[in-house]
Amino acid sequence: MNTNHPIAPQVVSKQAASRRIVEVAKEIHADITKKHKKPSMKFPIRSLANVKYDTKRGHFEILNKTATRTLSYNTVKTFAQSMRLLATTKNDLLDKDDIAGKRELYYNSKSWGECRFDEQPESDTLLDDIEAMLGINREQLGYIPEERGGDVAGPLTVLDIDPSNGKDIKIECAKLGSGAWSIPSRVEHLRFASKAKFILAVETASLFQRLVHHRYFEKANCILISMSGVPTRACRRFIRRLADDQKIPVLAFTDGDPYGYCNIYRTLKVGSGQAAHINRYFCVPQVHYLGVTPQDIIDYGLEDATHPLEEADIKRAKDALKNDPFIQHHKEWQQALEQMLKMGVRIEQQAFAKHGLNYVLEKYLPEKIKKGKFLP
Amino acid sequence: MAKRTSAVGETAESMARRQREISVSEFFLKNRHLLGFDSPRRALMTAVKEAVDNSLDACEEAGILPEIMVELEQTGDNRFRVTVTDNGPGIVKTQIPKIFAKLLYGSKFHRLRMSRGQQGIGISAAGMYGQLTTGSATVIRSRTKGSPAAHQISVQIDTRQNKPTILSDVSVAWTPTFPAGSGDGNEGDPVTYKHGTSVSIEMEAAYVRGKLSVDEFLKQCAIVNPHLSLHYAVTLKKPAKGDAEGEAPADSIRQSFLRAVKKLPPAAQEIMPHPHGVELGMLMQMLKDTESRTVRSALASDFSRISQQTALDICVAAKVDPKARPDKLGPGEIEAVYKTIQQTKLMRPPTDCLAPIGEEEILAGLKKEIDADFYTSVTRDPTVYRGNPFQIEVGMAYAKPQSDEDLNNENPVRLLRFANRVPLLYMGGACSITKAMTGVNWKAYGLAQPKGALPLGPVVVSVHMASVWVPFTSESKDAIANYPEIIQEITLALQECGRRLSINISKRKREAEAERKRGYIEKYIPHLATGLKDILSLPDKDKTKIEGDLKKMLEKTHLEV
Ligand SMILES: Nc1ncnc2c1ncn2[C@@H]1O[C@H](COP(=O)(O)OP(=O)(O)OP(=O)(O)O)[C@@H](O)[C@H]1O
Ligand SMILES: [Mg+2]
Numbered sequence: 001m002n003t004n005h006p007i008a009p010q011v012v013s014k015q016a017a018s019r020r021i022v023e024v025a026k027e028i029h030a031d032i033t034k035k036h037k038k039p040s041m042k043f044p045i046r047s048l049a050n051v052k053y054d055t056k057r058g059h060f061e062i063l064n065k066t067a068t069r070t071l072s073y074n075t076v077k078t079f080a081q082s083m084r085l086l087a088t089t090k091n092d093l094l095d096k097d098d099i100a101g102k103r104e105l106y107y108n109s110k111s112w113g114e115c116r117f118d119e120q121p122e123s124d125t126l127l128d129d130i131e132a133m134l135g136i137n138r139e140q141l142g143y144i145p146e147e148r149g150g151d152v153a154g155p156l157t158v159l160d161i162d163p164s165n166g167k168d169i170k171i172e173c174a175k176l177g178s179g180a181w182s183i184p185s186r187v188e189h190l191r192f193a194s195k196a197k198f199i200l201a202v203e204t205a206s207l208f209q210r211l212v213h214h215r216y217f218e219k220a221n222c223i224l225i226s227m228s229g230v231p232t233r234a235c236r237r238f239i240r241r242l243a244d245d246q247k248i249p250v251l252a253f254t255d256g257d258p259y260g261y262c263n264i265y266r267t268l269k270v271g272s273g274q275a276a277h278i279n280r281y282f283c284v285p286q287v288h289y290l291g292v293t294p295q296d297i298i299d300y301g302l303e304d305a306t307h308p309l310e311e312a313d314i315k316r317a318k319d320a321l322k323n324d325p326f327i328q329h330h331k332e333w334q335q336a337l338e339q340m341l342k343m344g345v346r347i348e349q350q351a352f353a354k355h356g357l358n359y360v361l362e363k364y365l366p367e368k369i370k371k372g373k374f375l376p
Numbered sequence: 377m378a379k380r381t382s383a384v385g386e387t388a389e390s391m392a393r394r395q396r397e398i399s400v401s402e403f404f405l406k407n408r409h410l411l412g413f414d415s416p417r418r419a420l421m422t423a424v425k426e427a428v429d430n431s432l433d434a435c436e437e438a439g440i441l442p443e444i445m446v447e448l449e450q451t452g453d454n455r456f457r458v459t460v461t462d463n464g465p466g467i468v469k470t471q472i473p474k475i476f477a478k479l480l481y482g483s484k485f486h487r488l489r490m491s492r493g494q495q496g497i498g499i500s501a502a503g504m505y506g507q508l509t510t511g512s513a514t515v516i517r518s519r520t521k522g523s524p525a526a527h528q529i530s531v532q533i534d535t536r537q538n539k540p541t542i543l544s545d546v547s548v549a550w551t552p553t554f555p556a557g558s559g560d561g562n563e564g565d566p567v568t569y570k571h572g573t574s575v576s577i578e579m580e581a582a583y584v585r586g587k588l589s590v591d592e593f594l595k596q597c598a599i600v601n602p603h604l605s606l607h608y609a610v611t612l613k614k615p616a617k618g619d620a621e622g623e624a625p626a627d628s629i630r631q632s633f634l635r636a637v638k639k640l641p642p643a644a645q646e647i648m649p650h651p652h653g654v655e656l657g658m659l660m661q662m663l664k665d666t667e668s669r670t671v672r673s674a675l676a677s678d679f680s681r682i683s684q685q686t687a688l689d690i691c692v693a694a695k696v697d698p699k700a701r702p703d704k705l706g707p708g709e710i711e712a713v714y715k716t717i718q719q720t721k722l723m724r725p726p727t728d729c730l731a732p733i734g735e736e737e738i739l740a741g742l743k744k745e746i747d748a749d750f751y752t753s754v755t756r757d758p759t760v761y762r763g764n765p766f767q768i769e770v771g772m773a774y775a776k777p778q779s780d781e782d783l784n785n786e787n788p789v790r791l792l793r794f795a796n797r798v799p800l801l802y803m804g805g806a807c808s809i810t811k812a813m814t815g816v817n818w819k820a821y822g823l824a825q826p827k828g829a830l831p832l833g834p835v836v837v838s839v840h841m842a843s844v845w846v847p848f849t850s851e852s853k854d855a856i857a858n859y860p861e862i863i864q865e866i867t868l869a870l871q872e873c874g875r876r877l878s879i880n881i882s883k884r885k886r887e888a889e890a891e892r893k894r895g896y897i898e899k900y901i902p903h904l905a906t907g908l909k910d911i912l913s914l915p916d917k918d919k920t921k922i923e924g925d926l927k928k929m930l931e932k933t934h935l936e937v
Contacts, residue, residue, distance in 0.1 A: 025911040032925050033918075038933070071904075071926070073893045080900040083907020090911055115903040 012136050018094040020134050021086050028083075040070040041082065043133045048273035053325040058285020059269075060325065062276040080115050081126055089130070093142030101144055102127065128275065137278035139186055139233070149183030149234035151208065151226040154217035156242070159191040160184075173223070180212060180226070187238045194223060194246050198369075199239060201225045201287070203254035203264055207349045207360070216361045220369070223248075231268050233275075236282040239268070243286055250284055251374065253365075256292030257309075257346035258316040261337065262324060265289050270326050288374035291364070292347050294339040300364065305354045306345035317341055330376050400479045401535040404501060404851075405508060411501045412852030416454055417588070418802065419505055420581035422852065423458045424448075424590050426498035427575050428597060429798055431462030432604065433484070433491045434573070438465035441640060443567070443605040445554050446594060448583060450613040455510060456581040458502075461552050461574035466520035469527045469545075476503050476514050476575065477531040477540030488764070488844040490644040490730055492798045497851055502577055504533050509580035513543050517550050518573040526550040550574075555607050555632065583610065588801050591629070596792055596799035598633035599741035600733060600840065603640055606633040636740050641731045641797075647844060648680040650725035651717045653763015659714050663702040671705065671713070672698035681723045690716050727758030727765040730842045733797065738771040738838065745792075746780060746836050748773035750880040754869045761861040766843035768862075770869040772877055774884075775834040788830040789823070792838040793856075795846045800854050807855035809839045812866035821874035822881035835877070839866055894931075901926045 024041070031039035044050065045065045054061035069075050088108060093100060100108070105127065106120040117123040131138045139145070152158075158171040158181065173181050184190075200222050202208045208226035211217070217224050223242070227235055243250050252268060254260030269287045271279025297303060309317075317337045320327045327333045340346070352360040404411055412422035424446055435442035440463060447459040467475060474481045482496025503514035519526035528550065530543040552572030556564040585591055591608075598606050610629040654662070668674035675687040682690070691698035694712040696705065705713070733741070738753040753771040760766070775783040783790060793800040793809045804810050810830075818824075818831035825831040847857040856862060905922040908914065 021911060025908055029908050029912060029914075029922070032922055032929070036925065036929065038929060071930075073897055073930075076897050076900045076904070080903035080907065083904050083911070085907075087907045087910035112903060114899050 012140050014094045014097065014140075014142075017134070017136050017141055018090050020136065021090045021094075024133070025083070025086065038071045039079075040068045041079070041133055042066045042068050043129055044277050046128065046132055046274050046276065048323055048325070051273050051276040051279075051325060053270060053329045055329065057280065059279045059283035060271045060273065060276045061279065077115070078126065081109070081112075081117070082130065084109070084112055084115055085123075085126060085130060089141050089143075097142075099142045099144050105143065131275075132277040135277055137233075137275075137281055139188075139237075144185045145232060145234060149185060149187070149232050149238060150228065151180035151182055151205070152223065152238075153180040153208075153212045154223035155194055155196045155221060156223045157193040159193070161189055174217065178213065180208075180224075183225075183234055183238045185234050187234055187241060190238070190241065192242055192245050194242075194248070195221070196223045196246075196248055197221045198248055199223045199225060199243060199250045200290075200365075201227055201231070201239060201250060201252045201268065202349070203227055203229065203252075203260060204349055207253075210357075211361055214358060214361055216365070219361075220365065227264065227268070230264050233282045236268060236271075236284060239287070240282075240284045243284060250287040251290045251369070252287050253290045253349065254292070255346070255348045256294060256296065256340070257348075258313050258320065258337070258340070260292075261289075261333070262316060262320040262327065266320075266324065266326050288376065290368055290374055292349060292351070293375060294336055294343055296364075296368075297343065297345070297347050300352070300355075302347060302351050302354060303345075305351040306343075306347045309340070309344050309346055313346060314341065332375050336375060399536055399538040401504060401533055401538040404479060404497075405504065405535055408505060410851045411497065411505075412802070412854065413501070413505045416580050416582040417584050419509075419579060420448070420456060420458065420583060421588065421590050421593055421801065423502040423505070423577055423579060423581075424460065425593060425798070426493075426502045427458070427460035428594075429492035430499055430575075431460060431464055431573070432601065432797070433493050434464035435462060436640060436643070437491075439640060439643070440464060440571075441603060441605075441635070441638070442601075443554050443569070443607075445552075445607040445609070446590070448590065448610045450583070450611060451578060452613075454580055454582055455578060456583065457576060457578045458581075459574060459576040461554070461572065463552050463554070463569040463572040466518045466523075466526075466571045466573055467516070468520065469518075469529075472516050472518060472527065472529050473531045473540035473542050476500055476516055477533040479504070479533075479538055487646050488649055488729070489646040490796055490842055490844050492796050494845060495851060495853075499575065500533060501851075502579075503531070504535065506577040506579035507532050510578050512578040515576040516573065517548065517576075519550060519552070519571055521571045554605070555630075583612065593799050593801055594633070595745075596794070596801075599745050599792070599838070600794050600797045600799065602636035602737050602740050602744075603638070604633070605635045608632070633744075636744065637737060641733070644731045644844075645726075645729040647726055647729040647765070648678060650681060650760070650763035650765075651675075651679045651720075651722060653725075653760075654679070654717075656711060656714045659717075660707075660710050663705060663710060666702050668702060670699050671696060671702050674702040675713075680725050686720065686722070690720060693720075724760050725763060725765050727760075727767070729844055730758050730765055730767045732758075732767050732769055732842050733840055735769075738769060738840070742771045742773045742836060742838060745838075746773050746775050746783070748775045748779070748836070749884075750774040750877065752873050752876045754872045756865055756869050759861065759865060761847070761859045764843055764845045764847075766841055766846075766862065766865070768865040768869045769840040769842070770866070770873050771836075771838040771840075772873040773836045774877060774880060775836065777834070780834075783834040783836070785824070785833055787832060789833050789835040789837055791830060792836065794838065794840040795848070795853070795856060796842055797840070798853070800856075802852070803849065803854040805855075806849050808858050808862045809841070809856060809866055811858055812863045812870060813837065813839075815863070816867060816870050816874060818874065821878035822885075823877075837870070837873075839870070841866075897930055898927065901930075 028039040031037050044062050045067050050063045050065040051060040052063055071079050102124055106117055106123040109116045127138055152173050154173055156173040160169045162169050171181055205226050205228050211224055252265050254264050268284055271283040321337055352364050413419040431444050432442055443463045445461040449457045451457050476499055479500050480496045484491050484493050485496045513530040513532045515530050517526050517528045525547045528548045529545045532541045534541050551568045553566050553568045556566050594608050608631040612628055662678055666674040666678050668677055672687045672691055675682050676684050688698050694716040696709050696713055732755050735753040735755050739751050742751050751773045755769045758765050758767040791813055813830055814828055823831035823833040849855045849857050901923050905919045909919045
């Protein structure tokens with residue numbers, strides 16, 4: 001298993017973030033009142049077309065294509081909203097050491113009159129823009145994600161801090177019975193202790209439940225993490241910090257379909273095209289792909305437990321082959337996708353139940369791990 | 377068997393006993409829809425229209441600036457007395473009975489001259505309708521210039537014989553009198569004239585408001601006749617006590633449309649018929665009636681555009697003796713003349729006989745109708761259909777927003793139709809004007825248009841046809857018949873106005889767009905400034921400066937990137 005660990009990214013302090021906002025505002029102010037020219041804001045373009053796969057750092061790195069938002073009729077509203085959002089972020093969050101949810105931010109804007117956001121997606125998008133413009137991820141600006149970070153079970157001790165008294169709280173992730181520990185939205189302050197041999201990140205909650213129920217983590221001496229679809233930023237950051245900190249390898253187990261490969265796994269490993277400006281914090285370059293691969297379908301005689309690829313699957317696979325720098329970098333992944341397209345089928349994690357409910361943990365996982373042949 | 381009376385047993389003799397002359401009056405009595413008297417509400421409008429048309433015609437012919445008073449007085453649940461008074465030349469006493477109680481009697485049918493009336497039916501038909509529905513008589517008061525008194529004559533029509541029956545005939549001290557004033561009240565003394573006519577008819581009628589009403593007719597009348605002073609009074613019977621749902625509107629009307637132009641339209645010239653517009657039967661009649669003694673001089677003097685030389689050429693080509701007496705020509709000879717005329721190249725009829733409203737006056741009229749920020753009008757050059765000169769005029773106005781609730785982007789444009797300065801309200805669907813309107817591609821001029829229908833938009837369009845003979849589709853004179861030449865002329869005039877309108881519409885759209893953008897930007901600039909102020913902890917005066925600088929900057933660059 002790969003134990004080649006990437007360098008941990010730098011964390012920006014609140015004071016530094018606050019200064020950065022002031023810099024941006026000063027420039028705009030000077031444009032208007034001194035240079036008498038239309039002010040503009042520069043953003044890195046957030047799309048797959050503006051990322052490269054940085055193999056040394058192991059994630060999607062943003063390229064220098066930028067979009068300039070110059071003040072005009074079309075941009076005046078967003079421009080005004082950006083200024084008010086920056087003001088709120090600096091004065092109410094950073095300078096006061098407070099936090100806010102994305103939804104709270106949306107409601108907070110209701111006091112801005114005509115400038116308010118009509119729907120939350122508007123404020124979410126603008127926050128993404130601001131994040132990209134400042135080059136600082138929103139968690140560090142004080143915004144906490146609303147989505148759950150994922151569930152953890154297995155031989156891991158997490159040390160959290162009690163916010164009321166600053167004392168340590170110790171969480172034993174192997175002693176939660178049939179339950180699991182939820183990754184919090186901010187994970188920078190967590191500390192870890194573990195003797196596990198590897199981390200297994202699973203796509204579906206139901207398979208995670210089966211593994212926990214049969215205490216698979218004991219037999220395999222691994223930390224189980226349920227991602228529930230595309231892993232959240234917190235989930236990715238948590239796995240990254242844990243893997244870096246304890247120097248343990250990571251394996252991913254998803255459905256065998258283009259979404260599982262190109263969205264869930266790819267995002268976990270190298271980050272997303274949309275948020276490439278902050279991928280360095282939210283990627284797990286050391287992860288490897290366990291399955292389900294198209295070859296597994298043949299090797300485990302699961303042909304009759306598959307589903308035909310749908311239009312969207314085919315499109316997604318072809319798109320990835322054509323546009324995704326990560327897939328383009330890895331021959332193995334291209335071969336896997338081609339094979340899948342040729343077979344014309346996809347497979348779910350639960351399909352192993354064909355051979356018996358516990359076949360997946362008794363046969364499939366041990367065999368694959370023993371073989372140690374994973375997709376990059 | 378011998379006493380069978382069923383149709384099967386008819387003989388030529390028995391049928392002959394029932395065959396007799398049908399008088400025109402009897403015919404129209406049964407076919408009153410042809411004259412515009414098919415419903416009580418339409419009857420009221422038609423009666424007013426016929427009387428007002430006559431008054432205007434008479435005034436203009438006599439060179440008098442017209443002043444007219446229209447009174448509607450409710451005399452029963454569905455009965456009205458219609459009285460129309462004018463300051464025209466008056467009518468000679470002996471003519472009065474025939475004019476008002478004989479159909480097809482008039483001064484305008486036998487000549488080609490632009491006038492509102494043309495058939496000699498109008499006012500007698502109104503009187504006949506009143507007589508039929510209420511049994512009453514038409515009362516005429518008329519005073520000619522210089523006469524010591526007025527005549528007051530009551531007449532009815534003997535429908536069998538189409539002849540007037542005089543019920544009374546007295547001399548009265550009457551002078552036409554009109555309310556003075558500015559429109560809505562009695563300011564100053566009433567105005568009296570030494571000449572004029574008043575016609576009063578009681579009839580079954582219903583008074584309504586809205587599109588097809590007397591109100592609307594008179595309003596439009598004032599629009600196309602800016603030289604007219606028009607007074608209008610409606611007196612409705614109070615609904616009886618306990619009769620809660622009296623249908624009639626409770627209030628009464630006293631209204632005046634004042635003269636906008638103090639000049640009479642130029643007097644229309646009478647012309648001879650153009651040979652290309654004359655049919656064979658008419659040619660026969662004309663040759664029979666002519667006062668000329670030879671065919672050649674009859675052709676030269678009774679028609680326009682035939683010179684003595686051309687008349688001679690026609691006779692020669694038709695192999696007819698030019699010196700023959702016109703009333704002695706045989707049918708074959710007349711037909712030869714007719715055919716030769718059709719093949720002869722002739723100058724178009726003279727068109728100076730038309731008196732169009734004029735572009736200026738059309739604009740003045742439209743300005744009365746609607747508060748618009750764009751007006752335009754086109755008077756086309758005169759042209760000819762079937763030998764009859766005619767001329768098309770179009771006016772167009774783009775209403776100001778909210779100036780009239782019916783004028784908006786969802787409703788069809790308001791189309792006003794006029795023929796020889798008479799508003800046409802009924803039978804729009806059958807009219808050439810409507811046909812031309814719907815045939816134009818208005819989308820090209822910036823108006824939405826459902827397929828084959830009138831365009832939509834806050835637009836008023838007025839179309840006027842002036843002609844020595846307007847080809848109406850029926851005797852009620854509501855719709856212009858579909859002659860291709862007429863539709864073509866209307867279309868060209870509409871397109872010209874449409875082009876001008878489209879320039880205005882796009883200009884207006886651009887301005888509205890710029891205005892909207894300006895407002896939008898000004899809404900957000902203060903927020904932008906607030907944001908900067910909060911981040912940089914600026915004093916209030918800096919915020920004001922940011923706002924000012926931004927506004928200036930965006931104005932200068934026309935609000936674009
Ligand atoms: N108010 C009036 N003053 C003077 N003359 C009038 C007046 N009303 C009618 N006349 C004369 O009476 C004639 C008959 O009028 P009438 O309305 O019956 O026919 P018309 O106007 O000639 O044609 P139409 O049937 O088309 O109206 C007119 O031609 C005109 O000479
Ligand atoms: Mg008449």
